Amino acid sequence: MQFKDFIQKLSSVIRAGGSTDKFTRSIFEAIVTEEGQPILDEYKKSSYKGFYNGSTSIRKISQKINAYIDPMEFADYINQFPDAVAGNLSNVFSADIPDISPYNAAEKLAELFVEIITEAAGLQNKPTEKPLPPIIMDAEHGIAPDLAVYRDGVLYMDRIQQDNDDCVSPFKNYLDKAVSYYSTKKTLLYAEKPHPFYELYVCNTVKYHKYRNSGTNDTKQEITIENATIEKLETESKYIIIEGIGGIGKSMFLTHLFLSSAQNSETSGIIPLFLSLKNYKDTTDNVVDFIWKSVCEYDSAISRKAIIEALQNKELVLLLDGYDEIQSSARESFQSDLEAFIKSYNGNTIIMTSRPIYDSFVSFSKFSVFDIKPLTKPQALELVGKLEFWDDVAKNNFMKALDSKLYSSHWEFASNPLLLTIMLMTYSAFGEVPAKMHVFYSKAYETMARLHDASKGSFKRPLHTNLTPEEFSKYFAEFCARTYRDEILEFDERSFTAYMTKVLRGSTAESSGITPHDFLLDLTDNLCIMYREGSTYYFIHRSFQEYFAAVHFSSEYDAKLTRIGNFFEGMKNRNYTDKTFDMMYDMIPDKVERFIFLPFLEKLLTGYSQKGEDEYWEFLENQYPFLNYEEGEVGDSYLLSPQSFLYKAIIKFKNMDYAFDIDSVEWPSQIYDLPTQNWVRVYSEFAEDDGFLKYQDPADIDESVLDDTTLIPEEQLPYQYDRYFGSPDSTGLIIEIEIYELRKYAYKYREIRECMEDTDFPLMREFLEVKEYYKKLKEKTEKEDASDDLFDD
Structure with missing residues (x-):
C-alpha cells in the first residue's frame, strides 16, 4: 500500500x-x-x-x-x-x-x-549489497563455473562464496557477552570468586496450579514441569509469570532459561534477552526503550531498529527478572506499558519472575502464573553435594542430618536454595539449625561475621570499621530499617552514603572517624551481605534487609512501637512473603501486643458509631466488606481476608482466623436474590474475539483446536460464540454478598442477616473472640500500669 x-x-x-x-x-x-x-x-x-x-x-x-x-x-x-x-x-x-x-x-x-x-526506506527484503571481489583466475585451481559470474567483463565470485556477514544476527555480540556474564555466579559461599553456574545450580520444578496466595482460583489443569526450558514453557503459554518466595531461586531459574536457550539460538533463530526489571524506572519511556537500553549494557552498538525488527518478526524471548523489585511508583506505568507492548508486538514470548504480590497479577490477564516449587529432598541433597565447601567433614555430616531429619524439621529453610546454603554454614559453625526464623538469621549473621573466607572458615581479618560484629549489626539494622521504609533495595555509593550518614550522625562510630565507605567495604568484602555489580550495590538477598529491619524496630523505645505499627498498617507495596513484622513479633511479642495491637484494637472496637448487634455489622463492613458464595465449578474465587494488616496479624498470631470456615456455611435460599455471576465452559481458543478473527469460517476449525476448554463468566462470552457452537454449558455461579447492602436493606435480607448473626457463623465467632482478647489485653495492661512491684505475680 x-x-x-x-x-x-x-x-x-x-x-x-x-x-x-x-x-x-x-x-x-x-x-x-x-x-x-x-x-x-x-x-x-x-x-x-x-x-x-x-x-x-x-x-x-x-x-x-x-x-x-x-x-x-x-x-x-x-x-x-x-x-x-x-x-x-x-x-x-x-x-x-x-x-x-x-x-x-x-x-x-x-x-x-x-x-x-x-x-x-528500501529496507524490506532488500539487504544491502556488498561489492563482490574480483577473482583472478588460477590456471592450477580454476573456479567452478556455477560459482562465477561475469559482470561488465569482469569475473566475480557468486554471492554464495562471499562472507556471509549479512546473515549474522545483530544480537550475536549481546549474546556472547551476556552468556559470558551469566555463566558464572558469585554466591554466599563464593563471594570472592565466581563459580560456573551449573556447578551450583539445581533446577526447581515449576507448577501451574489452581490455588495461589491471593486466593485466585484458575481454571487450567495442574501442570508440572521438571528441568524446565523455554520450549517446554512455551507449549503452555507465550506469556508466563514465575512466582516464588524470596531465595527460592527465581533469578537462577531465569538464568538457566537464558543460558540453555542462548546455546541453541543459532539453530532455533530465537533470541533470549535477560532483562532486570529493577532498572525499570518512572523515567523509562516504554518497554521497547527499556529493552534497548538493557541490551546496550552488553552491546552499545546495537540499534533500536534491530530490536523493533526482531520484535516484529517474533524472534525474541523476553526474560524479565523481578517484577516485585520495580518501585511501587513505577509499577502501574509498567503494567500499562507492557499491555500496550503486547498489543503491538504480540507473539514474542515473555517470562517474568516475581515474589507473590498483593494483587496477584490481576492486571496481567494474558499471563499464566506458574509457581516455582521448593526444592525436594533429593534436589536439596543434590545442591549441597554440588557446593564446594571448606569443610568436607561438616558438609558430609550436614547432608546426613538433612537426609535423616533436618529436611523434615526445617523444611521452610531446607527447601529454599539460599537458606539451605546458610543452613550449611550455620550447621558447620554451631552443629545445629535454629527453628525460629529470626534466630536462624541471627546465627547466620554470626557465622558470616566470624568467617575469614570460603576456603579457610576461620575468623582472622578485622572489619574495616574496627567494630565488633555486635556493634556493626546495630548500625546496619538502622540502615536496613530506613531503606526498608523507603522501599530501597539497591544503592550507588552516593545513596548508600546518604543513608549511612544519617545512621552515624552523633554516634560513637562517627566520633571515632568511621565512614560510610568503611561500612560498605565490610558489607561487601567481609560479611558478604551485600554485593556489587558495576557501580550498584545490592543485598545478597532481600530477606537480610527484612531481618535487620525487624531487629531495629524491635529495639525501639516503647512509645515509638505504636508509630511502627501504624507504618506497617499503612504500607501500600506489601508482598505476601515479607516476614519483617512476623520476625519483630517473635522477638518482642509482649511489647507488640501492648504497644501495637492494643492501641489498634482500641481504635477499631471503640470507634464504631453504634453499639449492640450493629457494632458487629459495622465491623464486617470495615474488615470484610464483600463475601462470596460459590456453587459448582467457577473460574475465579478469592480467599476471604481482612482489610487491615494489623487485624490480620492479630487473628493469625492468636489463632482466631475463622474466615476459612465460611465455605462450610449453609446459607438460606434468600442468598439467590443477591447479584449472581454465572460461569460457562467454552473452547479456550474462542474465549476472546481473537479466535473468531483467526477462524472466520467455522468449517476451517480443526477438531484438535477444541480439545482445550476454559471457564469464563457468562457476561464475557464473545457475541459470535453462540453462532459458532451454540450456547455453552453452565458450570457454576458466584454470588456476591455486599455487607453495605445487607445493612442498608436490613428487613429485605433478614434471613441472610439472621444466618450471619448466629454465634456459630465464622465471622461472628471471630469478632467475639477478638473482643474478648482485647478485653483481657486491656485488663492486663491496666494491672501492670497500676502496680509498683517489679513482678506482677
Missing part, C-alpha cells in the same frame, strides 16, 4: 478539518519516538502536503526515521479516539487488512504504517 492511500484513508475518518500538511505531520509524529522528532522539523509544509497528495516520495524521510519508529506509539494515538472511530477505520481499511476489526484496528494500522515506512 502506498503512503498516499494510507494517509488519505486515515484522513477520511480522523482528520476532522485542518490542513493536509498539519494532519500528515501529526501522523508521522504519532509513530516516531521522541529521539526522532527533530527529523520531522527538517521538512517544510510543502513537503508534508506533497506526501499527502503523493507528489513527493516519502523515501528519504522514511530512511531517516526508520530507526525511530515505534508502532506502540501509533497504536496509542489511534486508541485515544472514541470507540466508534475504530469501527469506521476497520470499515475503511477492510480491503487492505482482511482481519482488521474494531478490537484490533489500532494495532493493525500500526503494523501497516510500519510496513509502508520500511518498504519506502
Whole structure:
C-alpha cells in the first residue's frame, strides 16, 4: 500500500478539518519516538502536503526515521479516539487488512504504517549489497563455473562464496557477552570468586496450579514441569509469570532459561534477552526503550531498529527478572506499558519472575502464573553435594542430618536454595539449625561475621570499621530499617552514603572517624551481605534487609512501637512473603501486643458509631466488606481476608482466623436474590474475539483446536460464540454478598442477616473472640500500669 492511500484513508475518518500538511505531520509524529522528532522539523509544509497528495516520495524521510519508529506509539494515538472511530477505520481499511476489526484496528494500522515506512526506506527484503571481489583466475585451481559470474567483463565470485556477514544476527555480540556474564555466579559461599553456574545450580520444578496466595482460583489443569526450558514453557503459554518466595531461586531459574536457550539460538533463530526489571524506572519511556537500553549494557552498538525488527518478526524471548523489585511508583506505568507492548508486538514470548504480590497479577490477564516449587529432598541433597565447601567433614555430616531429619524439621529453610546454603554454614559453625526464623538469621549473621573466607572458615581479618560484629549489626539494622521504609533495595555509593550518614550522625562510630565507605567495604568484602555489580550495590538477598529491619524496630523505645505499627498498617507495596513484622513479633511479642495491637484494637472496637448487634455489622463492613458464595465449578474465587494488616496479624498470631470456615456455611435460599455471576465452559481458543478473527469460517476449525476448554463468566462470552457452537454449558455461579447492602436493606435480607448473626457463623465467632482478647489485653495492661512491684505475680 502506498503512503498516499494510507494517509488519505486515515484522513477520511480522523482528520476532522485542518490542513493536509498539519494532519500528515501529526501522523508521522504519532509513530516516531521522541529521539526522532527533530527529523520531522527538517521538512517544510510543502513537503508534508506533497506526501499527502503523493507528489513527493516519502523515501528519504522514511530512511531517516526508520530507526525511530515505534508502532506502540501509533497504536496509542489511534486508541485515544472514541470507540466508534475504530469501527469506521476497520470499515475503511477492510480491503487492505482482511482481519482488521474494531478490537484490533489500532494495532493493525500500526503494523501497516510500519510496513509502508520500511518498504519506502528500501529496507524490506532488500539487504544491502556488498561489492563482490574480483577473482583472478588460477590456471592450477580454476573456479567452478556455477560459482562465477561475469559482470561488465569482469569475473566475480557468486554471492554464495562471499562472507556471509549479512546473515549474522545483530544480537550475536549481546549474546556472547551476556552468556559470558551469566555463566558464572558469585554466591554466599563464593563471594570472592565466581563459580560456573551449573556447578551450583539445581533446577526447581515449576507448577501451574489452581490455588495461589491471593486466593485466585484458575481454571487450567495442574501442570508440572521438571528441568524446565523455554520450549517446554512455551507449549503452555507465550506469556508466563514465575512466582516464588524470596531465595527460592527465581533469578537462577531465569538464568538457566537464558543460558540453555542462548546455546541453541543459532539453530532455533530465537533470541533470549535477560532483562532486570529493577532498572525499570518512572523515567523509562516504554518497554521497547527499556529493552534497548538493557541490551546496550552488553552491546552499545546495537540499534533500536534491530530490536523493533526482531520484535516484529517474533524472534525474541523476553526474560524479565523481578517484577516485585520495580518501585511501587513505577509499577502501574509498567503494567500499562507492557499491555500496550503486547498489543503491538504480540507473539514474542515473555517470562517474568516475581515474589507473590498483593494483587496477584490481576492486571496481567494474558499471563499464566506458574509457581516455582521448593526444592525436594533429593534436589536439596543434590545442591549441597554440588557446593564446594571448606569443610568436607561438616558438609558430609550436614547432608546426613538433612537426609535423616533436618529436611523434615526445617523444611521452610531446607527447601529454599539460599537458606539451605546458610543452613550449611550455620550447621558447620554451631552443629545445629535454629527453628525460629529470626534466630536462624541471627546465627547466620554470626557465622558470616566470624568467617575469614570460603576456603579457610576461620575468623582472622578485622572489619574495616574496627567494630565488633555486635556493634556493626546495630548500625546496619538502622540502615536496613530506613531503606526498608523507603522501599530501597539497591544503592550507588552516593545513596548508600546518604543513608549511612544519617545512621552515624552523633554516634560513637562517627566520633571515632568511621565512614560510610568503611561500612560498605565490610558489607561487601567481609560479611558478604551485600554485593556489587558495576557501580550498584545490592543485598545478597532481600530477606537480610527484612531481618535487620525487624531487629531495629524491635529495639525501639516503647512509645515509638505504636508509630511502627501504624507504618506497617499503612504500607501500600506489601508482598505476601515479607516476614519483617512476623520476625519483630517473635522477638518482642509482649511489647507488640501492648504497644501495637492494643492501641489498634482500641481504635477499631471503640470507634464504631453504634453499639449492640450493629457494632458487629459495622465491623464486617470495615474488615470484610464483600463475601462470596460459590456453587459448582467457577473460574475465579478469592480467599476471604481482612482489610487491615494489623487485624490480620492479630487473628493469625492468636489463632482466631475463622474466615476459612465460611465455605462450610449453609446459607438460606434468600442468598439467590443477591447479584449472581454465572460461569460457562467454552473452547479456550474462542474465549476472546481473537479466535473468531483467526477462524472466520467455522468449517476451517480443526477438531484438535477444541480439545482445550476454559471457564469464563457468562457476561464475557464473545457475541459470535453462540453462532459458532451454540450456547455453552453452565458450570457454576458466584454470588456476591455486599455487607453495605445487607445493612442498608436490613428487613429485605433478614434471613441472610439472621444466618450471619448466629454465634456459630465464622465471622461472628471471630469478632467475639477478638473482643474478648482485647478485653483481657486491656485488663492486663491496666494491672501492670497500676502496680509498683517489679513482678506482677
